[in-house]
Amino acid sequence: MLEPPAHSTKRGTSVSRSRSSHRTSARQTVTTALAIASTAALVAACGSSSTASTSPSASAADTASSAPAAAASSAPADTSSASPMASSAAPMDSSAAPTAGTSSAAGATGGAIKKGLKVYFIPKDTQNPYEVLADKGGQKALTELGGTVTVSSGTADTAAAQIPSIQAAIQAHADAIVIAANDPSALCPSLNQAARSGIKVVAFDSDLSCGSTPSHLFVNQADTQTIGTSEVDLLAKEIGSKGQIAILSAAASATNQNAWIGYMKQQLAKYPNMKLVSTVYGNDDPATSLTVLQGLLSAYPHLAGIISPTTVGISTAAQYLDTHKSLLKTLTLTGLGLPSQMKSYVKDGTVKSFELWNPSNLGYLAGYAAASLASGTASLTTGSTFPAGMLKTYTVLAPTASTGPSIVLGPPTVFDAANIDQFNF
């Protein structure tokens, strides 16, 4: 069963995208060229486009901080999505049928979603095709609810590049901010300022770690522990549970990647003959990802496996291995990727299997969560529910040691040659 196209652009939604950056021109040139190519393919597949406009300039200092070793949303996913998540080729944590839901805009408390809500989506950056799909999901949600989405961020995956967008949301008197945090804590002061001015804060994709203020809901893509452990299991299966392995990650401060890596390390204890020799960071930039990949391959010529828990990293690595096929005799690549980007590599045998969820559905769910919080029809109380349109009803999970109130989109899907044609994102 295929899901409906998740990116239909409807009236009443405005999207502003930043292409501006004060980063080095070399990085921007490479990133832009690759991102435009991939985004164009996705846009062609989805039949929609975004309106470009300027966004605030990146001016704040880069304030990277260390990420938590392992953040966990260990509560089972109690939700489902409308995506074709049933065709996993490997056992996944696929808990739970959806709570019986309604597709109306009425909240669990019986109130209605306010009309004309202004929601700022602040992705990790504006050029990553994964983030673009997620933002389009948010746009679809707000269109259904009679509100608008503004997408604003920088072109580099840093907190500094996101802070001007938070300030823009404050200036615009936004009702809610939905943010994929490039850093767990560096955004907190700005988000506190936003919260004090009445803006509801939702994190998606990559969580914040701000303590009690601002209070926020984390819209998690899938159970954090499940993602980390299943990545290791997937690789172990392919390499006979032995050999040197490495991780090609995104930004070193990315909360989501670091949380998954924490669980990967934990899971590796079950595989005494698999040794993690290095973790490198490509910053979700194709050029940087390629550079660190090449460094990895020359430092560890006997590498048996690479896990790249980022769509940018895995697609860059797959592209490289595709043109250096002799490496495939001894090296296996897996991770988290977009089926649309990975299809050709699966078909020609460069990659056997990898995982993901539907990023559009993630953005859509975050859009409903933001609108519901801004309307007072959802709360952060454990066990409270709210309807999320075509995705049915979601239940707020209890905070854990490392994650505040959260909801989970659903289990990840494993893609391989047998099922990849069924997915269009």
Ligand code: RAM
């Ligand atoms: C990249 C980003 C994003 C992550 C996906 C899997 O596009 O790092 O945060 O969730 O990969």
